Amino acid sequence: MGSPPVTLNLPTSRDTQACFADLSREEVRFSPLPDRDYGGGCQVIGAVQLIDIGVPVTGIKAMRCGLAEEFIGWTRNAVAPAAYQVLGSKLVRIETMGTYACRNTVGTAVARLSGHALANAVDVSAFILADGRRISVQDNWRTDDADTQRFWKLIHASACKRFGTVLSPDYNAAHHDHLHLEDDHKAFCR
Secondary structure, three states, rough: OOOOOEEOOOOOOOHHHHHHHHHHHHHEEEOOOOOOOEEEEEEEEEEEEEEEOOOOEEOOOOHHHHHHHHHHHHHHHHHHHHHHHOOOOOEEEEEEOOOOOOOEEOOOOOOOEEEEHHHOEEEEEEEEEOOOEEEEEHHHHOOOHHHHHHHHHHHHHHHHHHHOOOOOOOOOHHOOOOOEEOOOOOOEEE
């Protein structure tokens, strides 16, 4: 794992073409990325670099287009409204721990490639609000504050409807500081 990437000369799939068109319709600024094989099963195919989704997002690099589409929908239709309606402040930034990384799944007994190895997962660590509050998974997931608990419950439930795999601090210690959101068409939500 981790060899220099080989650029693949693959035709763009219909799903990826449709995804690019959807992002354009949604007025998302993005840049399509070349398909690359990093070896060891790690590949970035049908991916984009998000430039502007309406709210700044830190730490994101290559994301498979379908994941980007789900992430944008979740941000716009769940996170931003919940921040405003439940916490009383506008969402001004999302902090992540990244997207693509050629690595195995962390915190499991069986070695297998992570969704990150296919640019098909994003780890969200915190939300910054206009009033200056930073609502982080590490510091606020198990808060006693009723509004913050309601915020987490709403956005977690929405993520579980949108993404195939959603892992939170309730899953295992490896996820104590982030929400792992993966567009893998499974139905695994913890």
